[in-house]
Amino acid sequence: MLPAYMIIRDELKKQVDERKWSVGDRLPSERDLAEAFGVSRMTLRQAVTLLVDEGVLERRVGSGTYVASRRVQEKMRGTTSFTEIVTSQGRLPSSRLISYQRKVASETECQQLGLSAGEQVIRMERVRYADNLPLVYEVASIPEKLIKGVDRKDITEHFFQTLTANGYAIGKSQQTIYAKTASERVASYLDVTKGHAILALTQVSYFTDGQPFEYVRSQYVGDRFEFYLENK
Structure with a gap:
């Protein structure tokens, strides 16, 4: 027989799947849930912790436990635009341009883009959204x-489509992923607290x-986006 906390975990997951609570809804308090299931708060907390670890629920310090938004997934294979990734999962992509500047390429930009010293880059800073939820802050x-x-709009809103329409064939990409915490500035753009994963x-x-043709530094909200590998 399954332990009590596993049974409760399965029942809570079922209730979420059946939309007893919608994405973003706050669940009843641990005390109320424990009473409803007839178990201790410790047992209830074990069940909730499992669902938090699985990404079904999310805890917000000082606020409570909420139904987590479904994470946008990017398959780590080939080169795909953010717009294509979000659209393919039935969500509405959008972006907010923070800055768009013509600059002399930095040493790192020269190395990554194969440029000579003194050459120019267009450097744009923006926040990308899925269904109006901020997912990523990026500098491209x-x-x-x-x-x-x-046209600037063609670059900021659908860059990959513009390249393809102008006869360019998009190939591979090289990516490096690592963990960090959000600075105060980035946190404000992504609607999270400073230090968020x-x-x-x-x-x-x-x-x-x-x-x-492009060098991008991105910062994704850890609990709204995930990368996965597919090997053949």
Whole structure:
């Protein structure tokens, strides 16, 4: 026979799946749930902790336990735009542009994008959303010579589609992922508290001929986004 906390875990999961509570809803207090199930608060807390670990529920310090939003997933294979990732999962992508500047490429940007010292990049800073929920803060650098004459809106809103429409063939990308915590500034953009868990990603994307065309530094909200690997 399953332990009591596992039975409660399964029942709570069933209630979430059956939409007794919607995404973002606050669950009753642990005391009320424990009384409803006829168990101790410790047993109830074990069940809730399992669901938090599984991403079904989320705890908010000083506020309570809530039904977690479904995480957006990115398969770590090939090169796919944020818009394509979010749209493929039935959610509405959008973005807010924070800054858009023409700058002399930094040493790192030169290395990552194969540029010579003194060459220019377009550096844009933005927040990306899925169904109006902020998922990622990113800074993208693009060789300025690559997008001369291209409308700014086409770059900021659907860059990959614009490249494809202009005859470029998008190839592989190289990604590095690591854990960090949100700074006060980034936290304010992502609607989380300072120190919140962040999945940081650096990515260089290439055309099929091997030419790098974009260098991105992204910070994803850890409990709203996940990466997964697929091996063949």
